[in-house]
Amino acid sequence: MEFRQLNAFITIAKLSNFTKAAFELGYSQSAITAQIQQLEKELGVNLFERLGKNISLTSEGEKFLVYAKKIIKLCDEAKSTLITSDVVKGTLTIGANESLCAVRLPPILKELHERYPEIEIILKMEGNNKCKTLIRENQIDVAFIIGQKINASELITELEFPEPLVLLATPGHPLTSKKHVYPEDIADCNIIVSEKGCGYRNLFEQSLNDAGVTPKSIMEMGSIQSIKQLTMSGLGITLLPKIAAAEELKRKELIELNWWEDSFYLATQMVYHRDKWGSRALRAFIDLSKEMMNS
Structure with a gap:
């Protein structure tokens, strides 16, 4: 061979x-x-x-x-x-879900390119479960994941911070007039969600299941942009990371609903395999990510 x-x-x-x-x-x-x-x-x-x-x-x-x-x-x-050289170079393959690819990662990747122009970046937009699989198969070097705290022994979490989620509706939706929205208020609503396995979809559905509430219908979409567009058109409500809807909230194209209990939270985590060879390119990316996200 x-x-x-x-x-x-x-x-x-x-x-x-x-x-x-x-x-x-x-x-x-x-x-x-x-x-x-x-x-x-x-x-x-x-x-x-x-x-x-x-x-x-x-x-x-x-x-x-x-x-x-x-x-x-x-x-x-x-x-x-x-290869002995003062220049940090190599190929870095990064996995992340759509929200992080669109909002969290671009400033980091821009700064990485400016500091280390010889590092080639490959970005794969995948869901949480797929990213974990790709890490285990050594097809990506590092991943950013939004979800519950990862406790898998073979995965190292290098960076972790809370990621607030918001319940969203279009302006004028009946729920926007409520001081607080309870699970039973959603029984007559359509909910718009991402694909199965997504951390914030799981959290939303679990919250409704715990309250014994079944929404009127569930619309599953493949991208966050599609979810936002359908929500803005008034077809239903959705739960998304706040960072993914920041611009729409600022322009008041979407309204944050007041959930009855503590806000929904997950964690954004940067993870890699415990046996992963720590190349200079990977170390540079990890250090830069921690520097920028902790600042």
Whole structure:
């Protein structure tokens, strides 16, 4: 098994095309085909399903792709440890949910680029559970997660602070006139939520379940922007991180409802795997994040 074969395999999987992969890697198509054939022969499985001009990974190929990426990444890390230079460089892959990608991370990434222009940043917008999986599979270096405190023994929490959530409605919604909103007030409402597994959706639904309340209907949307747009149109109410609706609240396009008890809170946490190799790029990002978010 050779690194060029693994690179060829990963590139074909990414592009779903042998010809495009050969062009990107600077090989002839026959050369890249031969590399994959040799790799498949060594592994004793077919990595790709070839139906005419359509290329897709087999189930074995899907499994092997995870390991191939790990091998290449570890090789790059090994090379980095042998390079002595005052310049902090390398590739940093960061995972975060939509709210943090849109609001919390941009100032940090801007400052990181200004201080360390040689660091290449890859940002993956994923939910909490997906980020944890990618950390365990070594496909991302570090993640920002909004949710309950993480107690997984294999994950290190480097930074943690409260993240307030707000119950939102459009101006003129009947609930905006109430001094306090109780769970039973929501029984006749539509609620607009993010996809299952989201920390603030879980918190909202758990609060209603504890009170024995079932909302009129639940609308599930794939993005926070869609949730805000539907809420502003008057189709329902929603619970979101306050940072995600800061501009709409400022412009009074959304109104914060007064929940009857203590405000909803989760925590924003920066986490990475306990066995993660601490590259200079990763350490620089962690230190900068703590500096900016604790200031």
